[in-house]
Amino acid sequence: PQTALSDDNKLGQGGFGVVYKGTLPDGRRIAIKRLTTQSQKGKQEFLNEVKLVSSVQHRNLVKLYGCCTEESERLLVYELLENNSxxxxxxxxxxxxxxxxxxxxxxxxxxxxxxxxxxxxxxxxxxxxxxxxxxxxxxxxxxxxxxxxxxxxxxxxxxxxxxxxxxxxxxxxxxxxxxxxxxxxxxxxxxxxxxxxxxxxxxxxxxxxxxxxxxxxxxxxxxxxxxxxxxxxxxxxxxxxxxxxxxxxxxxxxxxxxxxxxxxxxxxxxxxxxxxxxxxxxxxxxxxxxxxxxxxxxxxxxxxxxxxxxxxxxxxxxxxx
The missing domain is CATH 1.10.510.10 (Transferase(Phosphotransferase) domain 1)
Known part of the structure; x- marks a missing residue:
């Protein structure tokens, strides 16, 4: 939801987007990565990350719960890591x-x-x-x-x-x-x-x-x-x-x-x-x-x-x- 993507929930910002914290209906805490829409590179970044992260599972790799695309919006939903980077x-x-x-x-x-x-x-x-x-x-x-x-x-x-x-x-x-x-x-x-x-x-x-x-x-x-x-x-x-x-x-x-x-x-x-x-x-x-x-x-x-x-x-x- 858009309310989760507010400055109050902002965890950090990198070269390809902003990360926010949120909570799923089942209570799981999540990190939402909102990719930049300013360039074609953002779209390629999104497709690459979804393809690769969804294909690997290991205790020392972050878990990808899902993704969302709507018009120009591209979101990746990860497990929230409490102690940040x-x-x-x-x-x-x-x-x-x-x-x-x-x-x-x-x-x-x-x-x-x-x-x-x-x-x-x-x-x-x-x-x-x-x-x-x-x-x-x-x-x-x-x-x-x-x-x-x-x-x-x-x-x-x-x-x-x-x-x-x-x-x-x-x-x-x-x-x-x-x-x-x-x-x-x-x-x-x-x-x-x-x-x-x-x-x-x-x-x-x-x-x-x-x-x-x-x-x-x-x-x-x-x-x-x-x-x-x-x-x-x-x-x-x-x-x-x-x-x-x-x-x-x-x-x-x-x-x-x-x-x-x-x-x-x-x-x-x-x-x-x-x-x-x-x-x-x-x-x-x-x-x-x-x-x-x-x-x-x-x-x-x-x-x-x-x-x-x-x-x-x-x-x-x-x-x-």
Missing amino acids: LSRVLFQGNLCLSWEQRYNVILGVARGLAYLHEDSQVKIIHRDIKAGNVLLDEKFEAKIADFGLARLYSDERSINTQIAGTLGYMAPEYALHGHLTDKADVFSFGILSLEIVSGRRSTDLNQPIERQYLLEWAWKSHERNEQLDLVDAGLNTVPPSFDKEQAIRVICVGLLCTQATPSQRPSMSRVVTMICGEAKLGKVSRPAMVELVDGVLKADTLNSSYSSQELHSSQCISSAR
Whole structure:
């Protein structure tokens, strides 16, 4: 009903629409995503999300209850996740997640991606894994959301596609050349896991210069065997104290996921076993670092074969916020 789509019920707003809270007649609390009607992209976004989300079911993926189309109106109805997005909790709230909560969120996102890549009937690349697209339920269990940019894929080949996603989370081969495989999601997961451990965004220009770029700081800390410097200082004040061995393992997995060459990045199923301590960690080399300099995307890697690529208006790329 239109009364539910009021500013009083507004939960948030993203690049493709506004989200409101509501309640179904049976008492279930819902989140209503109202997609923008200003462009054709909104229609494609809607059709894509309905098709993909309705075809997958996993405890770490948000549930789609239904959809509604009437004239230019397009609505998606999801389960309501009480603790909103990970981005809001991690970067904007006054709540400091405990280490156990952070570890479980990282593991939950990893399991959700492993399902999408390897276990679901349709293989899906999400293309926009970031803190804003991870929702948290009342127990702070992670659920991956927002499948508007997701793509089906085949294991046999990469997809050459128009670039879409969020700077700061994008793999270099995809950001620069549009080469898309499941390893692009693996790269994004690596950035996200480092953000969760550190409690800060991947880029923060308010930090000292050596810590402004999280991935670069993580790599240098790893080289010095000082990985624990990366851990959110607030965790020292939240009992119980964090598990140092787990934290170092998660940081190393994050760096493995962001290796320059896609083939060097682990599959998400292997990521799950490494996070759980059931598989040995691979050798970590210098990760790929992609940044935007004067309107040009550049990849800085130790043995980089990537060239710079100028951004065009037709590319759908948003900055990390």
